[in-house]
Amino acid sequence: MELLINGQTYPIADNGDTRPLVLVLRDELALTGTKFGCGAGICGACTVLVDDVATRACQTPVNSVIGKNIRTIEGLADGDTLHPVQQAFLELQVPQCGWCMSGQMLTAAAFLQDNPDPSADDIVAAMDKNYCRCGTYHRIRQAVARAAELQKENQA
């Protein structure tokens, strides 16, 4: 029994462990790039990818993701090459405090995988469930659009 996170395996002692994934990631595995915000599935700060689906880690019992492919912000880049979403968030200077940004970027990454050529409305709808208290929403929209361009350039 193990968790598969960013391509690495982590043993898990108890397959009845229903603690939230965010707690295990942060407090046991020291993968603190995944952030805790509200613990109620509202703010989106803890968003991770589970089999490429953006998932609230505070609402995900750890035993429900055994054997699934979990990706956190620590595993979004390909080695030293940033993911197009990370490149775009840097280019647009999006993060302020940065606490919500792991969740924002993973949400965007999953979205662009499903919808590589999004409209402006698509982007707003996709990013609408992630809070940013610093108020970077306007830049997030621009950066997700830019990441879609970068993704296309990379594939060209």
Next chain:
Amino acid sequence: MSAQTPPKRWRLSRRGLFIGVGSVGVALTLGWVVGMPRLRRSLAAFADGTEKAFSRGAPDATPTTWFVIASDNSITLHIQKIEMGQGIHTALAQIAADELDVAWERIRVKAADTGYGVDDANGTGNSESVVSHYLPLRQAAASLRAMLTQVAASTLGVAPESLTINDGVISNGSQSLTFGEIVAKHSGPWQVPETTPALKEASAFRYIGQAIPRVDLPAKVVGAAQYGHDIRLPGMLWGAVARPTIIGATIARVDQRDAQAQPGVVSVIVDGQFVAVAAESKSQALAALGRMQITWNTPDPLVSQADIDRLTTVVPGQGIDIQLEGNPDTPPATAIARELEFRTPMAAHAHLEPQAAVVDVRADNVEAWVSTQVPVGLVDAIATAIGRERDQVVVHPVYLGGGFGRRLDPTLGVEAARLSQAAQRPVCVQWSRAEEFRNGYVRPPTHHLLRGSVTPDGTIQTLEHYQASGDVLLTIFPPLVGNILGWDIGAMRGGMLYYQAAQGKRTQSQRVALPVATSFWRGLGLLANGFAIEGFIDELAHAVGMDPLEFRLKNLPDTPFGRRMQGVLRAAATAARWGEPLPAGQAQGIACSADAGTCVAQVARVSIVDGAVRVHQVFAAVDAGLVINPTGVHTQTEGGIVMGVSSTLVEQLTIQDGAFAAVNFDRYPLLRNSQSPDITVVITGDGTEPGGMGEPPIGPVAGAIGNAVFALTGQRLTQLPLTLPA
């Protein structure tokens, strides 16, 4: 007293204090030591070798150090200002780079712990980090450059005047030395210049004014930045602290039962109002705390929302006149008189990173990692709480997941320190979202009465602002201070009347004692006061049928300040194409305010969608004087606007059954991406000194939106959050 005087005077006095305690006195470690004028005497002792603390390789022993240049040619700038998203590390690196003559990329910014660098008792807030550091940091860098030049000259055997510096290389044309080589070659004492060398003219700036990318973002986009909530130490325990759910409740009795015997429990503290557990895991700590039987004394009757609203009510004459010019009580007979009341609710900071502290109390020293805006203040608080000397305590900086004024309170660090002292191991205390909503402090509610009169030509004759608010700034002082002063400068941020009034004007501030904890929130009173004053000015313009922009331009004073305000109003209006036709169903509103030496005007474009106000776009013009980093001005303006829109449209903290109604975002939603406007920011002005940027942009937001709603619907909404009648 002129309109902008009180906040500015307060700012300047804090700045003066700040400079007095050490930011001008700057030591420079080059592996060896050098210093700056105000600390020259003490530093001279170091510089001539009589103090071993400044020896090579021990920079962490130096109490007042900003720069370290090592023989590997690296340059480190130690910053005590906390990075909470405002880009301060980047801005200060730019300032230093120009005066030091090195490329900004070569300056590594290190967040300094409290044992190092400037002893910044002010903490990070008040939009003052760039403002307060601009001059002393340049002076420090210029002195360092002069000292390096002096040593290079003697090393090369040439006159200092023959040397030039380019990106950290000192040269006389034929020979050159890097800063690192100079440091490596020099073994004697460093001479501090008797007087600060001449600083560069603005025309020579290469980095100040450039859109330098943020130095903290590469770590933030890969999840590597360390925040208070992320700190983990070997052997660390987890703390849980009993907190009331009912406002004003206090602990009457505690039956510890078998808490100490619960799995994983290391320490239990029951000391008056502090009841806490430290255990091997967070869940064990919470479980053990839950087993204790705590009897609470609750207020009778319970605190109610009605109490808050009733107490927060202006009674003219009960406050203190903090601005009185001419005779505002008798408008001329020809004038049209108006009167409006405005209300703003309590609001939460809702920083997305809940507070966290890790403190390790050891036999000889105390190390703390705390999400705080006031590390130096926390040193004192921890030392006092656990009976240690101040110099035994070091607070390490962490990134903050939002500050907004919430992290000025040392409580959390003290809690972790007390638990660590008891358990003799490092202890981590993290607040839950529910604790953040229930047990913090809130933006105080406000009530405003605006009275004024205007003649048909559009000249304001009389103008009065009566404001009632819970305390802000006074909450950090002993009660005596508030009793002597009588009014809260923080609550009145942006509350003074900056428009002219031909007959006279008055601002009256009324302190309200509330049964809930109120204090700092981004901009302090700025958002509420801007909402009220700018809404009322709009009403006066409407009363005489004048364009709201023209009315403001006409009634602002012809002073340097008034002209700056007119400048941002014109710039925002131009950006928004003020007066041109808009899409059907949309309207625009305009407002302005000034704070921390910065003038801001905004035009909001709104419509009504499904019975609610929708803000489509905000055009902002900002005159922040000398701009260090235009991207920083843009992002701080955008952030202030979005936080302001959130307050204007959706946020309201209320009390129900004696407790805050919200314990999470389901009952206290924040503005979402789809509700957030597109934003255009224009930078204007020709100032030679930087103004603050962290708070000023929040000032006009609610006013601009409220005025746009009035333009669209003819309804003057006077309460936040703005709600259209059904």
